[in-house]
Amino acid sequence: MQEVNGSDLLNGSDHEFVVNLYSVLLNRWPDEDGYRHHLQRVENRPEMRRQLIDEIAGSPEGRNLGVIVRWPDAAPAAAASAVAAALPAAAAPGDLASTLAQLCQGLATMEAAVLIETQRLLAETLATVAAHQAAQLEARIARLEGRQG
Structure with a gap:
């Protein structure tokens, strides 16, 4: 099981956010389609970042890796x-x-x-x-x- 502080993932440019999301939560680089899809969802929409973090952690791949996201606030x-x-x-x-x-x-x-x-x-x-x-x-x-x- 891997615990991650969700607040640590919120920073950076949209590109950095998506790459960090994959590398920290899923332990891999984003595939081309996944990168494009998630970048489009968060591009110039910082309010979507938290939701996307929870979705990726709760995805079948995230659950298989035992990822748990904690939100201190x-x-x-x-x-x-x-x-x-x-x-x-x-x-x-x-x-x-x-x-x-x-x-x-x-x-x-x-x-x-x-x-x-x-x-x-x-x-x-x-x-x-x-x-x-x-x-x-x-x-x-x-x-x-x-x-x-």
Whole structure:
């Protein structure tokens, strides 16, 4: 996972912005069509830069690279409430598959910034579940070893 401060990408000429966008978020130079397309979208329109950063980070390529864009000036409560509104209600234990299915259905309608935050929260949740399962396995192994010893 790669975290990027979105404010760091906003500066420079339109050309520099598009090249930086690709090189920082996607770890590559822009292809000719992509460069032309994105340059046309932001040319003399600095207000479009932030939206384009979120779109590129939320693109399939950006998601595959695990890119997360942070906006220091964004209100954390607003982001959290947007994510909470997009996520299904809390699941009962053992209902993880159903909850993930609901989440998958909602992915198509999420905005890029909400999708990125949802991906981050999901990664954190899965890491917590994996750590909990590892601790349970270690405890079982210790109990079994104690019985045999």
